[in-house]
Structure formats: structure tokens, C-alpha cells
Amino acid sequence: MALPSVLQHLQDSRNERPGALGKGSACPHLNSTALDQAERWISRRRSAMERAFDRLGDFLKE
Numbered sequence: 311m312a313l314p315s316v317l318q319h320l321q322d323s324r325n326e327r328p329g330a331l332g333k334g335s336a337c338p339h340l341n342s343t344a345l346d347q348a349e350r351w352i353s354r355r356r357s358a359m360e361r362a363f364d365r366l367g368d369f370l371k372e
Contacts, residue, residue, distance in 0.1 A: 319344040
């Protein structure tokens with residue numbers, strides 16, 4: 311999944327609807343499925359970048 315897709319999922323995850331804060335007030339609720347997808351994407355990218363930086367560090371030590 312590309313970053314623009316992740317950003318779209320995050321935008322879609324916001325579902326504004328009336329909440330319990332008072333008459334006529336809006337309480338934002340998040341779609342956990344979209345956030346879970348974004349979290350998995352970020353985690354995979356973080357892992358890949360950490361491996362790349364580790365390899366770069368090993369190369370620079372040589």
C-alpha cells in the first residue's frame with residue numbers, strides 16, 4: 311500500500327456523528343479497521359527502513 315492510500319484510509323477513518331457530549335455536538339469516532347491497516351503499513355515500512363539502516367551501518371563500519 312502506498313502512502314497516499316494510507317492517508318486516504320486515515321481520512322476515511324474519521325466518521326463524524328453525534329456523540330454523548332451534548333445536544334447537537336459532534337464527537338469524532340474512528341474506524342479501527344482503517345487505522346489497523348495504516349498501522350500495519352507503517353510497521354512494515356519501519357521494519358524495512360530499520361533493516362536498511364542496519365545494513366548501511368554495517369557497511370560504513372567496514
